[in-house]
Amino acid sequence: MVPHLITALTGPINELEQRVLESMPAIERWFRLEWMEHTPPFYTSVDLRNAGFKLAPVDTNLFPARWSNLTPEMLPLAVQSAMAAIEKICPDAKNLLVIPENDTRNTFYLANLAQLKRIFHMAGLNVRIGSIDPELKEPKTFEVPGGERVTVEPVVRSRRRLGLKDFDPCTILLNNDLSLGAPGIVEDLHEQYLLPPLHAGWSVRRKSNHFKSYEEVAKRFGKMLGIDPWLINPMFNMCGEVDFSQGEGMECLATNVDALLTKIRKKYKEYGINEKPFVVVKADNGTCGMGIMTVRDVRDLDGLSRKAKDKMNVIQDGQEVRQVIIQEGVLTNERINDAVAEPVVYMMDRYVVGGFYRVHADRGTDENLNAPGSAFVPLAFAESTRLPQPGEKPGASAPNRFYMYGVIGRLAMLAASYELEATDPEAEVYD
Template sequence: MVPHLITALTGPINELEQRILDSMPAIERWFRLEWMEHTPPLYSSVDIRNAGFKLAPVDTNLYPHGWNNLTQEMLPLGVQAAMAAIEKICPEAKNLLIIPENQTRNTFYLSNIAQLQRIFHGAGLNVRIGSIDPAIKKPTPVELPTGETVTLEPVVRSKRRLGLKNFDPCTILLNNDLSAGAPGILEDLHEQYLLPPLHAGWSVRRKSRHFQSYEEVAKRFGKMLGIDPWLINPMFNKCGEVDFQSDEGLETLRTNVDALLAKIRKKYKEYGINEKAFVVVKADASYGFGVMPVREAKDLDHLLKRGKGKGAPEVHDVIIQEGVLTAERMNEAVAEPVVYMMDRYVVGGFYRVHAERGDDEALNAPGAHYVPLAFTESTRMPQPGHKPGASAPNRFYMYGVIGRLAMLAASYELEATDPEAEVYA
């Protein structure tokens, strides 16, 4: 199932899809060589926007939730990828411990944990769920809407290891983005594999660093493919600190917004695009304040009012990112594809659909629902000879390429922030 595009099925996006399909052997070889040099994150998900004239990632999550949105048909792909990942990391592994967010009452989130448990159990591991939530003092079963039960158990920390009572894992899988900081209980685990590593958490990670890495990847990929990297890359500016209470840094923010809008308008003119350019302003770390589309620097005034008042953030590192429209529709509601990966493989995904949002707004908001992408075995088998956009596998292959480019950028990013690498640099 491919949702229709409101943009005519001609122009840059179809030329890009055709170029990607024609270049599949070169693309796959390029990725193989990259993975020989760089280690992919254990798992990731990438939000992609298809504007009809541009296809680009707008967010990359290294602690992806939402695994419960993947269909049963996708599970074998996830199991195979999990087996490949564990074989590389800890081939003698028997036990895996999943550390979730401290969301013991959120059954939708815990359904995601249950799916991860199912995937890694299918990969041949004993899998249990260890909570670092102080409220979990004994094994706590939680019944899910599906009728199955997830049991949260309190973690036990020894001097050098983390586990459960009578359960000693080789590998610990974090599904907690550490936006509140890395807890000490997860530090100094020298005899266990903690995946993703602590420096992948939002206490260290910055969106600007990720998209700087992605820009480098897109340029190299674009050169290999003979395309303008802008077609797959959202431009951005890092603004630095903005204090919404005292207005400090606001003029710099306005100047950066104007400069980025000018660059986008120049590209729109080059490609004959009759859309109004916009940017989105968001916190550089984690979520902070919400994402807001800005078409003129004066539009920032509304954002600044939202940033003031009781409970508002005092200071934020801010990133300004090129806004990418979504031209995809599911039953007339705006939609965007989200691609899920494990190790270096695309394993599935879904369309995030929101009937109450516009094509320039973030769809990851209350009211969104999810329609599984038809990622099957044929996802990785494009169909030569089909017109661009006419074949689901062809369209999904293109999404998978963009997702893997973002995953590769994440591997660059993690290498650059690895504290142990800095010691030996």
């Protein structure tokens, strides 16, 4: 099913789409050269926002967990990409161990595991799912929507290898974002590939590092394409120590929010944009749509309610927020059946394999859609036989729009590659 996109592209994004389509050979060559120098993350999903005058990534996830939202038509791309990724890492791989989140009660998450297992099985691997949850003592089988069954088994650590009873994998795929840190059981493995690496986990990773890398990528790409990088880059500031529960660091937060709002107003004036600027204050680590606040006026910070402070103070697994990133807010002008929507692009290795729209009927164009009540509609990659059509009128073709989304998604994936290289604890450091 192809979603009905109510919003037509106009203004700067229309021009950006035209420039992207006209430059397709140059863009693909640019990416090809980048991937000769840098290793893409094993798999990635990117949340995008299309404001009509700006298209930018707002979040990049290195442990994507919505694979079940991909349609059957998207699976061949995912399988081919999985084959390419595994061939580069461990060509003679036979067994793959998937390590899930510890909480496997969510049926949607279990469906995600079933889809991952299907993809890698079709890529030619024996796939089993092994939990590092110390509470799991014996295999448990769950039924997921559609009648499929998923078995989760307790992992076994022997010497310097990790596996299951009678199952020794060459490659271990983490689908657990390690928000609470890497447990010792996954450290110091011998001749086993752990993907993504441990320093990709949210106990180490910081969004500010990612968007600093993305800013660099956007500048280089913008120069190559001859566009203002602001059209594809969300500006940001950050604030060090913040304690919402005690009200500490709020002056630093207010100063940086005000400075960023001023920069956005200047850009809006330059492009003749008649929208009210806003920023999004987020925990600098973590996901799941927690620890996020929209600020339209710096004075809003003075009147934060106790409930709002509590929501900002703690994210998943009860972690306290002590660092925040202040990100330029990007409106979303996409609509599906009158509900606000944002595209999410899924990639494996260096390839776009599909995606979906995150849709929320009760949220506004300037609000976070990754919240309870959101729904998911597959992207139009279901039209697998239709490639981008450079000759078509900009803004009129779904495949053209999705090609542009894939380009921006790959820029964010490339930024994640830069980020992981810069934060790799085992990388050689030269004076």
